[in-house]
Amino acid sequence: MTDVSFVALSCGLIIGLGSIGACIGVAIMGSKYLEASARQPELINILQTKMFLLVGLIDAAFLIGVGIAMLFAFANPFISIK
Template identity: 80%
Template sequence: MTNVAFIALACGLIIGLGAIGACIGIGVMGGKYIEASARQPELMNTLQTKMFLLAGLIDAAFLIGVGIAMMFAFAAPAFGG
């Protein structure tokens, strides 16, 4: 396999595993939010604010991984130039 093939494989793994982790994290967090708001409905607004803040941070971590993968994919040394 060539260097370009290894770079493509690495980029796929970075993006794929990052997406799986972000989806699982947001899913678990959403489930816990529903449980907490069912137990204490008076805290729903406070918990909702914190949940959306954390969802943005989880998504930002995934997008940073996508940016790093794109940096690897389009780097000039990988293509000999």
């Protein structure tokens, strides 16, 4: 395998595993939010604000991984120009 194929493989792994992790994280947090709001309905507004803040942070971490993968795909510093 060449260096370019390793870059493509690593970009796919970064994006794929990052999206799986983000989806699982948001799903677990959403289920815990529904459980907490069912137990204490008076705290729905406070919990909803915190949930949306954490969803943004989880998605931001995934998008940082996508940005790093795109950096390696289009401007790879590890492949020397000959």
